[in-house]
Amino acid sequence: MCKECGCELGGGEVKLGGHSHAHGHEHHHHGDHAHGHIPGPVPGPLTLNLSRSLMEKNNRLAERNRGFFRAKRLLVLNVVSSPGSGKTTFIRETAVQLAGKLRLGVIVGDLATDNDAAQLRTAGIPVIQITTGTVCHLDADMVAKAAAQLELDKLDVLVIENVGNLVCPADYDLGEDLRVVLLSTTEGEDKPFKYPPMFHSANVAIVTKSDLAVAAGFNREQALSNLSRVSHHAEVFELSAKTGAGMTGWLDYLAVQRAAVTNQ
Amino acid sequence: MHEVAIMTEAVQMAVETARASGAKRVSALRLRIGQLSGTVPEALQFAWDVVRSGTMAENARLEIESVAPICWCATCQAEFECQDFLNECPRCHNWSGDLRHGRELDIVSVEVN
Ligand SMILES: Nc1nc2c(ncn2[C@@H]2O[C@H](COP(=O)(O)OP(=O)(O)OP(=O)(O)O)[C@@H](O)[C@H]2O)c(=O)[nH]1
Numbered sequence: 620m621c622k623e624c625g626c627e628l629g630g631g632e633v634k635l636g637g638h639s640h641a642h643g644h645e646h647h648h649h650g651d652h653a654h655g656h657i658p659g660p661v662p663g664p665l666t667l668n669l670s671r672s673l674m675e676k677n678n679r680l681a682e683r684n685r686g687f688f689r690a691k692r693l694l695v696l697n698v699v700s701s702p703g704s705g706k707t708t709f710i711r712e713t714a715v716q717l718a719g720k721l722r723l724g725v726i727v728g729d730l731a732t733d734n735d736a737a738q739l740r741t742a743g744i745p746v747i748q749i750t751t752g753t754v755c756h757l758d759a760d761m762v763a764k765a766a767a768q769l770e771l772d773k774l775d776v777l778v779i780e781n782v783g784n785l786v787c788p789a790d791y792d793l794g795e796d797l798r799v800v801l802l803s804t805t806e807g808e809d810k811p812f813k814y815p816p817m818f819h820s821a822n823v824a825i826v827t828k829s830d831l832a833v834a835a836g837f838n839r840e841q842a843l844s845n846l847s848r849v850s851h852h853a854e855v856f857e858l859s860a861k862t863g864a865g866m867t868g869w870l871d872y873l874a875v876q877r878a879a880v881t882n883q
Numbered sequence: 884m885h886e887v888a889i890m891t892e893a894v895q896m897a898v899e900t901a902r903a904s905g906a907k908r909v910s911a912l913r914l915r916i917g918q919l920s921g922t923v924p925e926a927l928q929f930a931w932d933v934v935r936s937g938t939m940a941e942n943a944r945l946e947i948e949s950v951a952p953i954c955w956c957a958t959c960q961a962e963f964e965c966q967d968f969l970n971e972c973p974r975c976h977n978w979s980g981d982l983r984h985g986r987e988l989d990i991v992s993v994e995v996n
């Protein structure tokens with residue numbers, strides 16, 4: 620359990636969804652039709668108690684993904700941010716700099732285009748595109764189907780680029796080991812307070828586009844202080860995917876995380 | 884924003900439950916939705932109208948119980964009412980992000996016949 624705020628997160632493990640409810644749920648028994656397990660036509664209206672989370676199915680599939688990825692000795696990242704914070708650029712740069720050390724594959728979720736996938740493919744990175752259409756997040760099922768199209772045995776790290784959105788992806792566990800949230804210097808320092816579930820659930824927080832910090836009037840102290848309050852489970856890195864400044868710390872961290880997965 | 888996905892799942896669970904019990908249709912669906920769940924009630928209602936059409940729940944009634952956020956203070960070993968994700972305990976002034984309520988996205992029950 621997290622010491623900072625007593626939440627259920629912590630220890631590098633991401634657990635999502637609502638808390639379970641051990642409170643007494645009323646059970647209505649309707650004569651012979653208790654809980655409705657008896658097939659056949661039902662005469663009057665009958666109330667069937669479920670008291671289940673609507674996220675249950677996704678959580679189950681996410682656990683299945685996690686077990687599968689673990690067996691493959693893959694370190695899996697779920698990269699989230701607002702649209703345009705720099706996810707694709709950051710992932711590409713990470714893959715390029717790790718070339719010869721760790722092999723990266725990418726699953727990228729995008730509402731409509733395949734520009735991101737094309738950009739990564741051009742850099743020689745194995746990539747599978749999920750076009751989500753109107754769906755504003757990836758879910759565990761989409762990831763399972765996409766992963767099946769990648770040659771996972773040839774990879775060490777699987778990076779999932781989520782749809783640019785800080786709300787919905789917060790609720791969907793994909794089976795990742797690490798949730799990585801990006802905050803670019805060109806967006807507000809108060810983003811962590813505007814999207815607390817996302818920032819709070821992050822294992823890693825990346826302050827990106829550090830090369831633009833001065834031009835954007837980015838208040839670094841404020842941003843780091845906000846992150847330390849909301850993303851207190853997260854390891855924080857400040858970097859520029861464009862100039863490469865600060866990338867080393869992140870890459871070293873990634874290598875350690877990947878080694879931890881292999882040694883389990 | 885993910886209200887459609889949430890509602891689709893709710894209707895699916897309701898229909899599966901109804902079918903398993905041998906019922907012909909779903910007449911009501913009760914959900915418990917936390918005020919900090921990130922879903923908007925109007926959007927849920929809109930999604931409901933779209934998602935239920937053509938299913939056993941087509942003419943069902945939707946009841947949404949809204950759940951106010953409650954935070955737990957580990958120092959005081961007590962709950963307190965709150966508005967947000969991270970909150971200052973009114974007693975000891977420590978910060979807590981341990982929400983006990985308010986993030987619910989639950990299906991409570993379905994009424995079938
Ligand atoms: N100066 C600078 N620009 C960057 C950096 N990282 C990304 N960008 C630019 O920011 C823009 C958006 O970057 P992307 O990597 O496409 O962002 P994204 O988060 O993948 O965007 P979506 O997938 O659309 O949500 C592009 O024009 C990038 O070149 C950086 O570190 N420094």
Ligand SMILES: [Mg+2]
Nearest residue numbers: 706707735780
């Ligand atoms: Mg992108």
Ligand SMILES: [Zn+2]
Nearest residue numbers: 621624626980
């Ligand atoms: Zn916490």
Ligand SMILES: [Zn+2]
Nearest residue numbers: 956959972975
């Ligand atoms: Zn207290």
